[in-house]
Amino acid sequence: MSNKILKIGRPYIKDSDNGVRLYSDLSLDNKKYTIWYEFDSKYKNAITFERIDGIVVNVLLYAMEHSLDITSDQPITEELMYSLENSLIPAISKNIHKYKRIKLLLKSEAGTLSNDSGVNAVGASASGGVDSFYTLLKHTGMEKSDFNVTHLTFFNAGASGAFGGDKARERYHERIDWIKSVADELGLEMVCVDTNINEFLKQGHEATNTYRTLAIPLLMQKLFSKYYFASSYEFAEFKFKETDTSFYDILNLPCLSTPNLKFYLSGAEVSRNEKLQFISKYPITYNKLNVCVAQAHNCSKCDKCRRTMIALYGLKKLDLYKNVFDVDYFNKHKHEYFRIMMALRSWKEVPVWHEWNDNYKLVRREVSLLDRFLGKITLLYRVMRRKIYKTSFGKSIYEKYVKKD
Numbered sequence: 001m002s003n004k005i006l007k008i009g010r011p012y013i014k015d016s017d018n019g020v021r022l023y024s025d026l027s028l029d030n031k032k033y034t035i036w037y038e039f040d041s042k043y044k045n046a047i048t049f050e051r052i053d054g055i056v057v058n059v060l061l062y063a064m065e066h067s068l069d070i071t072s073d074q075p076i077t078e079e080l081m082y083s084l085e086n087s088l089i090p091a092i093s094k095n096i097h098k099y100k101r102i103k104l105l106l107k108s109e110a111g112t113l114s115n116d117s118g119v120n121a122v123g124a125s126a127s128g129g130v131d132s133f134y135t136l137l138k139h140t141g142m143e144k145s146d147f148n149v150t151h152l153t154f155f156n157a158g159a160s161g162a163f164g165g166d167k168a169r170e171r172y173h174e175r176i177d178w179i180k181s182v183a184d185e186l187g188l189e190m191v192c193v194d195t196n197i198n199e200f201l202k203q204g205h206e207a208t209n210t211y212r213t214l215a216i217p218l219l220m221q222k223l224f225s226k227y228y229f230a231s232s233y234e235f236a237e238f239k240f241k242e243t244d245t246s247f248y249d250i251l252n253l254p255c256l257s258t259p260n261l262k263f264y265l266s267g268a269e270v271s272r273n274e275k276l277q278f279i280s281k282y283p284i285t286y287n288k289l290n291v292c293v294a295q296a297h298n299c300s301k302c303d304k305c306r307r308t309m310i311a312l313y314g315l316k317k318l319d320l321y322k323n324v325f326d327v328d329y330f331n332k333h334k335h336e337y338f339r340i341m342m343a344l345r346s347w348k349e350v351p352v353w354h355e356w357n358d359n360y361k362l363v364r365r366e367v368s369l370l371d372r373f374l375g376k377i378t379l380l381y382r383v384m385r386r387k388i389y390k391t392s393f394g395k396s397i398y399e400k401y402v403k404k405d
C-alpha cells in the first residue's frame with residue numbers, strides 16, 4: 001500500500017500585527033492546515049520562501065511517524081534532499097521503529113541563494129541553560145572572528161510547550177525580555193521567531209527538538225551562514241533514540257546543512273561539569289543561568305536544579321550563583337541533595353545518571369553513611385513511583401516525573 005501524501009503549499013509572506021509572517025498551507029487527507037512563522041520586520045529580506053527546506057525539516061519526523069510522503073510545487077535545496085534521502089530517512093527508519101521510510105516527491109534546486117540581507121550572521125540559540133551558555137560564551141571573542149556569534153536566537157519551537165497553544169506562547173513571551181537582557185549584555189543581535197506549527201505536529205519536545213529548532217534558521221538562510229546547536233550529550237554517547245534526537249546530532253547536523261547554512265554541534269567535546277567549570281568564569285552567568293525545568297526561574301528543588309547546584313558546590317562555585325539559586329536552602333539541606341544524587345547515580349535508566357555520578361566524584365568525601373542508606377530508600381521509592389504512574393524516561397523524565405519533585 002502506498003503512503004498517504006503530505007503536501008506543502010507554496011510559501012508566501014504577509015505583514016502581521018507583530019512583524020511579518022511566512023505562511024504555507026499543508027494539505028493532508030483533503031484537509032488544509034495553514035502554518036505560519038512570525039519574524040521581526042527587519043528580517044523580512046532574510047526569509048527563505050523560494051525553497052521549502054525549513055518546512056520539510058520541520059515536518060520530517062511527523063511525516064515519518066505517520067507514513068506520509070512529502071510533496072510540493074516549490075523546490076528544496078538539492079544538497080539537503082540528497083542527505084535526507086540517502087542518509088537521514090534510511091538511517092532513522094532503520095533504527096527507530098516508530099519512524100517509517102518515506103519518499104520525498106520534490107523537485108530540487110542546486111546552489112546558493114542570493115543573500116539579500118547582506119549579512120553573514122552566526123547564530124546560536126539562547127535557553128539560559130549550561131549547554132547554551134557554554135556554546136554562546138565559547139563563541140564570543142574568538143580570534144577567528146568569522147566564528148563569533150552575532151545573533152542570539154529564541155524560538156517558540158517547542159521548548160516553551162511542545163504542543164504549542166496560548167500557554168506555550170505566553171511562556172515564550174515571558175522569557176523574551178530575559179533573553180534580550182543576555183543579548184544586550186553580550187552585544188548581540190536577537191532573533192525571535194514564533195510559529196503555530198507545534199499545534200499541527202503535537203510531538204514531544206526532546207523527541208523532535210533538533211528538527212524543530214534547526215528548521216527555523218533554514219527559513220532564514222539569507223541571514224545565517226553558520227549556526228551553533230548546543231549539544232546535550234558527548235560525541236561518545238551517539239545512538240539512535242526515539243525519545244531524544246540529540247543523541248544522534250552528529251548525524252543530524254551535517255545532513256541538515258545546506259550550501260548557504262552550516263550547522264555546527266557545540267559542546268559535545270566536553271562533559272556537563274567541564275561546561276559548568278568553563279561558564280563559571282563569566283560573571284554574566286551569575287545572574288542569568290537558568291536550568292530549571294519546573295518553573296520560569298530556578299526552583300532549586302527540581303532534579304535539574306539539584307544536579308546543577310551539587311556540581312557547582314563540588315566545583316566550589318555555588319556561592320557565585322546566590323542570585324539565581326537558593327544557596328541558603330542548599331547549605332541547610334545539603335544531605336537531602338546528596339541522597340537524591342546517591343539514588344540517581346545508580347539508576348542507569350535515567351538518561352543523565354552518569355552526570356549524577358560525576359557529581360558524586362566531586363563531593364564523595366562529604367557523603368555520609370546515612371546518605372548512602374537513605375539514597376537506596378529514595379531509589380526504591382522512585383522506582384516504585386515510576387512503575388505506579390507509568391512515567392517514561394527520555395523526553396518526559398523532566399516533564400512527567402522529575403518535575404513533580
Ligand SMILES: [Zn+2]
Pocket residue numbers: 291292293294295297298299300301302303304305306
Ligand atoms: Zn528547578
